[in-house]
Structures are given as structure tokens and as C-alpha cells.
Amino acid sequence: MRNFSFATPRAVQDVTGVDKSAIERLLLLADFSIDLNGVFNDAAGKSHQTLKTVPSTSVQRTVALEVSGQTLNNECVFTDYALTRADTGELTWTAPGVLADGTVPTWS
Incomplete structure (x- = not known):
């Protein structure tokens, strides 16, 4: 993964x-x-293996963020898995996700 952004709005x-x-x-x-x-990356256990079923299933996925020893775990549904091939040859992807199970996001 190259980068990510997340939000915990109220x-x-x-x-x-x-x-x-x-x-x-x-x-x-x-x-x-x-x-x-x-x-x-379509190697075993990498991004494509995890996200390739986003368009065809309603599977919840656990997202675990760890920053400075603090963890934020959430059950998410991903709403898209978009692949982009640039004219220079890079193949990149984006995947937006949202809270799935009604559990309040809490750092532990």
C-alpha cells in the first residue's frame, strides 16, 4: 500500500x-x-488477493490501524476496488471503505 486516509466523524x-x-x-x-x-500486487496474501472480491461479495473486512502502539480496529465494507493503469505503465488501485457493524471506532 502506498498511502491511506481515514476519518472518524460524528x-x-x-x-x-x-x-x-x-x-x-x-x-x-x-x-x-x-x-x-x-x-x-497479486502475490499470495497481498492487496489484490484481499480486495479482488469487493465487486462481487458483501464480505466485511477487518481494518486494523496501528500508530505509536495505539490500535484502531474496525469492521468495514469496501465499496469499490478501482484499478488504474497510467500511460507510463504503473498499475495502481484505490479502495474506499466504510464502517459496517455499528461499533463505535475506539483507539485502544
């Missing part, structure tokens, strides 16, 4: 009363999304 609901001069909000449900980007 929905909000505006609940501002008519007696307020600024917006009041409540935090609602948590979410998780991830965008993976890499170079095509």
Missing part, C-alpha cells in the same frame, strides 16, 4: 433555541471511513 444535530445567539449542537452517531491506495 454526526451533529442543531438544537439552537430561539433565545440563543450562537448555535447549540448535540453529538449523534459515530462513523468511520477509509481510503486505501496502493500498487497492484
Whole structure:
């Protein structure tokens, strides 16, 4: 994998009363999304073997991120596995994923 980005947003609901001069909000449900980007590799246990069934199955996949000894595990569904061949010959892929099981993303 070359790079990735992820987000752990929370929905909000505006609940501002008519007696307020600024917006009041409540935090609602948590979410998780991830965008993976890499170079095509069809060797055993590598990216293509893991992602090639994204277009044809509804399999949840565990995404485990580890940063400085902290881990963020999420069950995700990946919504696409897009391959791109540049005119210079590189074969790269992207795979966006979203939270699948309703578990709040929590670092441990």
C-alpha cells in the first residue's frame, strides 16, 4: 500500500433555541471511513488477493490501524476496488471503505 486516509466523524444535530445567539449542537452517531491506495500486487496474501472480491461479495473486512502502539480496529465494507493503469505503465488501485457493524471506532 502506498498511502491511506481515514476519518472518524460524528454526526451533529442543531438544537439552537430561539433565545440563543450562537448555535447549540448535540453529538449523534459515530462513523468511520477509509481510503486505501496502493500498487497492484497479486502475490499470495497481498492487496489484490484481499480486495479482488469487493465487486462481487458483501464480505466485511477487518481494518486494523496501528500508530505509536495505539490500535484502531474496525469492521468495514469496501465499496469499490478501482484499478488504474497510467500511460507510463504503473498499475495502481484505490479502495474506499466504510464502517459496517455499528461499533463505535475506539483507539485502544
